[in-house]
Amino acid sequence: MTRDTSGPPPFSYRVKVGHISHNALDVRIEADAGERAALAKLWDILGVEALSAELKLRRWKKDGVKVFGTVHAEVTQACVVTLDPVPEVIDEEFDELFAPEGSALARIPANDQGEILIDPDGPDIPETFMGDAIDVGAVVSEIVAMALDPYPRKPGIAFANHIEGSPEKDSKPSPFAVLKSLKGE
DSSP states (O other): OOOOOSSOOSSOOEEEGGGOOSSOEEEEEEOOHHHHHHHHHHHTOSEEEEEEEEEEEEEETTTEEEEEEEEEEEEEEEOTTTOOEEEEEEEEEEEEEEEETTOGGGSOOBOTTOOBOOOTTSOOOOEEEOTTEEEHHHHHHHHHHHHSOSSOOOTTOOOTTOOTTOTTTOSSOOHHHHHHHHHTO
């Protein structure tokens, strides 16, 4: 199934960069019922019962912005074994940097030979934004999407009666059984 990502994000809250100073700007956002339904459809889950974030935005260096805070979501997914509803609570802290498109802050450092240098233990490269605003609603949505359990399972449920390659289901003998019979000769 392909998803249409060309339109506006289902949960959007744009903050003008010009309103952000070195003193942290507190922002609280919460998704309404329509936005939560659209996110559930986008993420292909049963439901999003709650989605909110307590954010702080402040200037970073000359023209960058630092966005940090906590995200809270209550979602329902289908169990991968029984397809029964599985509720999940997500509480995530995050800290992200943003730089305007074309800014020197957003460039990936390179050495004299033009090779890109990436330190896996170093800081992340800032995300870029276009225009004069950052969509913190889209940032919050991405954080929740990444925190979703990829294999939700109802408590106490396991794949107990399913064994890959069990002899009752396979008509061919195991190659190891054939080798074992040869060893005995």
